[in-house]
Amino acid sequence: MDLTYPATAEEFRQRVQSLIAENVPPGFTGTGALERAERDKFARRWRRTLAEHNLLAVSWPAEYGGGGLSPIEQVVLSEELARAGLPHGSESDMFGIQLIGNTLTVWGTEEQKQHFLPRILSGEDVWCQGYSEPEAGSDLASLRTRAVLHDGEWVINGSKIWTSAAQFANWIFVLCRTDPDAAKHKGISLLLVPMDQPGIEVRPIVNMLGEAIFNEVFFTDARTSAANVVGPVNNGWTVAMTLLGFERGASATTDAIRFEAGLERLFALAREHDRHRDPHIREQLAWCHGRVEVMRSRGYQALTRFLRGDNPGAEAAITKIMWSEYFQRETELAMEILGPEALTPDGRGANGAIAMPDPGTANTSRAWVESALTARSATIYAGSSQVQRNIIGEQLLGLPKEPRVTR
Amino acid sequence: MDLTYPATAEEFRQRVQSLIAENVPPGFTGTGALERAERDKFARRWRRTLAEHNLLAVSWPAEYGGGGLSPIEQVVLSEELARAGLPHGSESDMFGIQLIGNTLTVWGTEEQKQHFLPRILSGEDVWCQGYSEPEAGSDLASLRTRAVLHDGEWVINGSKIWTSAAQFANWIFVLCRTDPDAAKHKGISLLLVPMDQPGIEVRPIVNMLGEAIFNEVFFTDARTSAANVVGPVNNGWTVAMTLLGFERGASATTDAIRFEAGLERLFALAREHDRHRDPHIREQLAWCHGRVEVMRSRGYQALTRFLRGDNPGAEAAITKIMWSEYFQRETELAMEILGPEALTPDGRGANGAIAMPDPGTANTSRAWVESALTARSATIYAGSSQVQRNIIGEQLLGLPKEPRVTR
Amino acid sequence: MDFALSTEQEDFRVAIRRFVDERSPLSAVREAVQTDAGHDTGLWSRMSQDLGLPGLLIPEKVGGSGATMVDAAMVAEELGRGLVPSPYFATVALGVVPLLATVPSGIGAGVQADVLTEVAAGGCTLTTAMTEPRAANSLAPVSLRATATGGRTTLTGRKIQVIDGHTADKVIVVAVSAEAESRYGFYLVDGDAEGLTRTKVETLDLTRPMAHLELDGVPTTRLGEPMSWSEVERVLDRSATLLAAEMVGGLEGAMTLAVEYAKVRHQFERPIGSFQAIKHRCAEMAVELDAARAASLHAAYLASTDDPGLATAAPVALATAAAGFAFAASWDIQIHGGIGFTWEHDAHLYYRRAKADEVLFGSPRQNWLALADRLGI
């Protein structure tokens, strides 16, 4: 047991720190400090800088434009970006690089890799994700969107929901039912579909803050080449599970860094409102610190597994529950510290963050109220807390499943 | 809406108060203040006094020795006994008078009423209850104890569990399966069985405090006359539901009186330990007061229904959840007030109370630790909190049941 | 001995409930909150003219219906259930209540009688301005002071988060009395008085508009005699009782949304309400609703009989209802899953109301601590 980083990693860390120092203005506290338009402009420039230094798709093989960084270097990069309050690419890179890109490195054909991967890095292709469906909800496998092969093309009909960043994307990866007669988890395929076609319509969904963060995507005889299937046809469930299972080992320790920064803001809020002497508030703030430290220690454990090449298991469900429920409790504490000030939110907001707002976000009543509202969704998206508890109970503890329903 | 009692009820209240004043020593704070042996002696004498004044089986018709009190008089009696810290009869009277006695007034034959009811009042017959079974647990209807008619007698085999006061009883009312081929809730009968026979064995169950409060009762070819069935044969489930449903309307307002007395003890405990200035403790104590007040208001509502002759519904499930979870939280607060003192319990104990200890109980670390341990069972016995939530969800809110299991 | 609504009261409740369901469905609520007033003024006309709601607590002698706090609470509950944005709460709980509490001796005379007559006739809305910037957590959070010069009393200062403050015809300002530092008064101000600037502000609760008020030498009349802060609190306890009732309604509204959805939404081939993770949370909402309603009804009853027990019953009702409402509104979102956090779904309207109501008259924790003080723990 040893929490120190190897010397080579520390050298790499210094290189990253230098790169950051050269590219952010003095006194930069994080992208949250920028107004939205300014932030977007800054983020685009910063993405180019990362790309130029081969720091964007760090886990891809170098032959496809990846960074070819060692695991520990990937971790160090993530940590330094998190500490500096900088994003690791654009919002869409989560889907393009982390999800479909990584998946293609495992399941893609050579043609797919050579075609798609460089276009993701260059920004020519911008991706979004078509997984959830309105009727399916937490029961992902009950999806209804169908794809039929016709004249060398998949013809797709149905709809997908909770698709973030669809308005910026020109490609979408879509889970479709390709064999309607197969059992629920069989007969599903993962298709790559160009969005610039008449058969696809994107409608924004406005969240409870009034922000159009998500979209519903409608497919009406939408088409894509027969070759644009990832992995074997009708084997999409397995592919999808690989994709969902991409434990971002590199970011194992960065959740705690981000939450720590958020908690520092909360400490400051308590002091500004002179509530930091109230024992009840102190107790809650200390609990928050404790939970962040637990997330940090769990991050070290995840990191150790990542560096050893071990697969994450049901721990991912524990991680999801822990951060989402922490986020709710932390933001409710913020509401309690604000007291009546929360009634009339004031100042700059949280800039549409869907979880912890970006580092540097203003310490205003509006930003915290927005975070508190947003936090309600954290226990719903990406697998509700109820589904996570089923996973932990059944997969980790071996408890029996719900009985099959008689119809 | 009017919470005042009619003048006639207030006159009756004064008569009860006088009777109490004549029969308790000066400065009496409740039976909890007496050592156990002394308490039992006092309770026997007090039961005789109540019986002499026709105040024991107040809801039975006068022709069977009942008190023939009006509903509001029953309430007033219960209230005054609760305030004085006095029991309404012996522990076994719960089973003899409240449960099987009341059930017989509804379902009993004339012979059964004339035979059994007076013997309950005189103390000649002492009853206990044979309902739960080891394998059945919360799923009461899955009981396995069987009774077969043979030569004019029921022959009973099986076992019952959680039978309190069985060691004092000479009769037991037993739910038995009398038609093994009928559906789960059918084919059950309620039998009255004498305990003084070789086919019945009583084994004490020691609870987590080390007290033998409950028993397991084993039936091996135990016998009772064919006439000793309550209501129609194979209709025992309906009879049992009547019996379990005896909302003790008369005691609707006394739960709050008892909990209030317990809470006063807790206030005193906090002061004695100088913890009453701690805002966290103050907040919790105030919450307890609020919950007791809610129980009081709900008691008024139950009382109003009782006086109107309305049936209680799923509210009973709410009542059970409310008092049992209050009791747990209150006693955990006591543990928190005691702090490290709870580590080595000291002083007089709670005298084996299975819920709130009797009024007058010593304000010692031992008494509160015992209550805190006891409180863990309160959310289990008489229908666990999980079963109560099912009842509320399904019966009050109309939510769908669990699916039937496919086998 | 009877702790239940009378048949007449039940009938009245059903009528109000039907009125809310028909005239103010949540789709209409969404439209109303977009208006300048923040409520549907046509709806309010019907509520005040046809149903006589603002006059409920007002004695018959000055044109009201002389009903009790129990009746007024019942109406609050139904309006809360439907999140109806209307001047009812501000006018009755924050207006009529202090007016009645400060009547010098018998009704019939004085400024109170005039205003109450106007309110009962349906032509006047009221509110109270209490909160001051960054002061809300202390014991007597009012420092704005009335000034008396040459027989003329004026108010200068700032009040924030005044419910319906931008539309109320008359505003009652809680201020330190001009006479003595530790005495307070309810000061009546005209909504269009010179020197009064009212700015509608963005609110967490979209269905309860608020305004910040700037007062610069605004002429005013004190209602009744100066009083101690604890006397002010006795008046606010009555207002709080109506807020508690509103929250009980909100709790029921949120619970109903959740329960109905849990019955019809299917996941894993079953209605989600058949899963205990959902069913038991709904059952807990029902337990909390039952508790909150019992506490709220009891407080209203004590208020209706001028029972001093209200001083402890009011914080119990507030804290119980607030905690239950927040619980139900949070779980309502969770049970709805994805659509629960969209703008177009009504779950967030209840959640916003719940979180706002939770601090409007002090947080549950503050109320429990106040209760501890009042109980002399």
Next chain:
Amino acid sequence: MDFALSTEQEDFRVAIRRFVDERSPLSAVREAVQTDAGHDTGLWSRMSQDLGLPGLLIPEKVGGSGATMVDAAMVAEELGRGLVPSPYFATVALGVVPLLATVPSGIGAGVQADVLTEVAAGGCTLTTAMTEPRAANSLAPVSLRATATGGRTTLTGRKIQVIDGHTADKVIVVAVSAEAESRYGFYLVDGDAEGLTRTKVETLDLTRPMAHLELDGVPTTRLGEPMSWSEVERVLDRSATLLAAEMVGGLEGAMTLAVEYAKVRHQFERPIGSFQAIKHRCAEMAVELDAARAASLHAAYLASTDDPGLATAAPVALATAAAGFAFAASWDIQIHGGIGFTWEHDAHLYYRRAKADEVLFGSPRQNWLALADRLGI
């Protein structure tokens, strides 16, 4: 960068776990607690002689195995899992830890070296006497004062709730130093010293015996120099780390009982573990176990590297483990239903341990408040 037990450590853990399962099943625990000692002295011989557990933290130079706090914590976890009553916790956490912390300069010399040598050889058990009657909640809860007269130091006063206080061969008494009011010392006393009366008392936790001690002019030696209370706390943080590890084990033990029962117990024609009301509580236990183990392991790691971060990591580990253990032990009873609250079932043994551990080194709330102080919030 490696935050996991090494292969050797995992092997050692498995060996200890097997030892506990084989030599100290809960049936044996029940017998052991009936004895005068409150533990199985034969078992302790094996633990000390064969396994060398008391010598884990002791440097090799004085006969120990020179292992780390991580190893000692791992053992504590396994013993906690089985509720093994043994002098391990008192001897190591309350004895060896302060002895090592007060060594003047290098080991090898002084009374510490002598005692540690004896402990490592397996012939000596230790404990610390800290608590005084009705003083446990204040900041520096020790007022018993050492007296120095004519080159002879003695202790007179009362200490309560001393773990294994009736059997420990040597007792370390925390006392105000004879030299200065605000300085404290760890004072070593022989278990059979004249003037020392030790009375075993009834305990909430049946598996952790305690005694009250009366000291009447008991001769003593101070370990190391007088220190400030916060220096005392730094020592106790190390002891606390081992208590946290024990609680993690207890949490796992209680969870395992609950989970295994939920798999086999049937109600309503299904294993009860298939109901979400049960399954989700078990899942929450697993989440809390994961959190508690992460916090405990981190604290042990910091202790092993003498990292000052232990001052904040120790209260996190204590409070996290205590809350998780109490949660798991309560729900273990509930999930077992009726048999869960019988004497013969083991659920209450875990519950009693959990509730006792929860206050042994301060309640979770007190630890969070202490943490807030240490963080400078």
